[in-house]
Amino acid sequence: MTFLIKNMVCSRCKMVVTEVFEKNGMKPNAVNLGEVIVDNVKLPPAAFDQLHTDLKKLGFEIIDDRKRRVIEKIKNAIVELVHHSDENLQNNLSAFISDKLDYDYNYLSNIFSESEGITIEKYYIAQKIEKIKELLMYDELTLSQIADRLGYSSVAYLSNQFKKETGLSPTFFKNLKSKNRRNLEDL
Known part of the structure; x- marks a missing residue:
């Protein structure tokens, strides 16, 4: 079961x-x-x-619910890909999801958007942004390394997408977090 x-x-x-x-x-x-x-x-x-x-x-x-099960499988596949895998997406997201769940992508896209109010692509981007935030906070990788690790074609593309989603540049976010961390350490 x-x-x-x-x-x-x-x-x-x-x-x-x-x-x-x-x-x-x-x-x-x-x-x-x-x-x-x-x-x-x-x-x-x-x-x-x-x-x-x-x-x-x-x-x-x-x-x-059967549809909820499929939606949760989509989310889990994306979370696994972004947060728990070191491999980049070799083909496009739609092919990855369709192959992983063995369903037609149009069907998956429709039920996901209908239920979640966002597209699968937007959910994928949101997960990537969260991973970028995490990696910026660890301060172990350069932006170039983060871009490469998450499959971005360039640092500029990563930065533009990050700013579009968060309203902050990756560098500003990183500096903001490190300042806050220092303030906490002073307490």
């Missing part, structure tokens, strides 16, 4: 969700971003409700 779990976006999430399943008497065979696989277990409604309640307390949610 496969459970799709909303809001599972990191390794810590996987660990917490595993603990919740084990607490509720189910030993997962596999736990991936947004997905928990357990042996075919028939859960009584009360046990399912308890599992759902325990997950919800921690910010997670079991997805029952």
Whole structure:
């Protein structure tokens, strides 16, 4: 039996969700971003409700609706690509998503936009911007290295997209964060 779990976006999430399943008497065979696989277990409604309640307390949610499941798979594929993979997107996003989920991209795009109010591409860009912020805060990579790592054709393109989405240049954001960090260290 496969459970799709909303809001599972990191390794810590996987660990917490595993603990919740084990607490509720189910030993997962596999736990991936947004997905928990357990042996075919028939859960009584009360046990399912308890599992759902325990997950919800921690910010997670079991997805029952078929379209919601597909949308969550799209989100998880993008999060995995941007935040947990060192490889660049080799072809375009639509081909990647379509291949990953084995659905026609037009169908995926329509249900995603209808449900989320943004396009898959906008969601992908938002995730990339969050990754850029994270990498800027670590201050270990240059803008050129960040652009290369995230598949941007140039630093200028990364900077333009970052400014369009955040209203700040990457350099201003980096300086703003380092100033705030110094102020916190002075306390």
